[in-house]
Amino acid sequence: MTRTDEAESFFYAVYSAIQEIPYGKVTSYGHIAALIGTPQRPRQVGLCLKHLSTDPSLPHHNGNVPWQRVVNSKGIISPRGHPSGAANQAQVLRGEGVTVSTRNLGELIVDFAEYGWFPRQLPSDEAAGLDPHIMSDDED
DNA sequence: TCAGTGACGGGAT
DNA sequence: CATCCCGCCACTG
Numbered sequence: 244m245t246r247t248d249e250a251e252s253f254f255y256a257v258y259s260a261i262q263e264i265p266y267g268k269v270t271s272y273g274h275i276a277a278l279i280g281t282p283q284r285p286r287q288v289g290l291c292l293k294h295l296s297t298d299p300s301l302p303h304h305n306g307n308v309p310w311q312r313v314v315n316s317k318g319i320i321s322p323r324g325h326p327s328g329a330a331n332q333a334q335v336l337r338g339e340g341v342t343v344s345t346r347n348l349g350e351l352i353v354d355f356a357e358y359g360w361f362p363r364q365l366p367s368d369e370a371a372g373l374d375p376h377i378m379s380d381d382e383d
Numbered sequence: 384t385c386a387g388t389g390a391c392g393g394g395a396t
Numbered sequence: 397c398a399t400c401c402c403g404c405c406a407c408t409g
Binding site (some may be wrong): 246247250253254281283284285286287290291293294 | 403404405406407
Binding site (some may be wrong): 283 | 389390391392393
């Protein structure tokens with residue numbers, strides 16, 4: 244593979260963090276990036292999802308990584324060039340009770356005030372006894 | 384090799 | 397509000 248070891252661990256961290264998003268909740272690419280200690284790389288988080296495998300034999304694949312629970316900082320599902328992909332993501336989210344509304348221009352948006360999940364650190368890290376080290380958080 | 388691209392985000396204009 | 401711009405860096409052709 245083309246991936247370097249560092250990229251490999253980054254992919255692993257991203258997928259693991261996404262697996263901690265609770266059912267029926269959503270968070271942003273940027274927040275996932277911040278949670279794993281690389282706040283400057285939200286774009287790479289998106290790249291990880293783009294390349295998420297469908298192969299169930301791998302440790303991380305679209306069957307055990309809730310990719311649908313990641314949207315952009317505005318709560319909008321990334322169209323990523325092809326509307327049907329976003330539409331599909333919206334359906335999966337609705338399937339777990341998340342309200343996804345459609346705005347005039349066609350964007351599918353989720354209300355963070357109701358469904359947002361923005362912990363200051365990964366629950367797994369907290370359980371391991373690590374101190375908070377990210378943002379001071381704020382919400383609406 | 385090399386230059387473009389992009390499931391993003393925040394700050395500036 | 398809307399745009400533009402830059403940082404980021406694996407992936408692609």
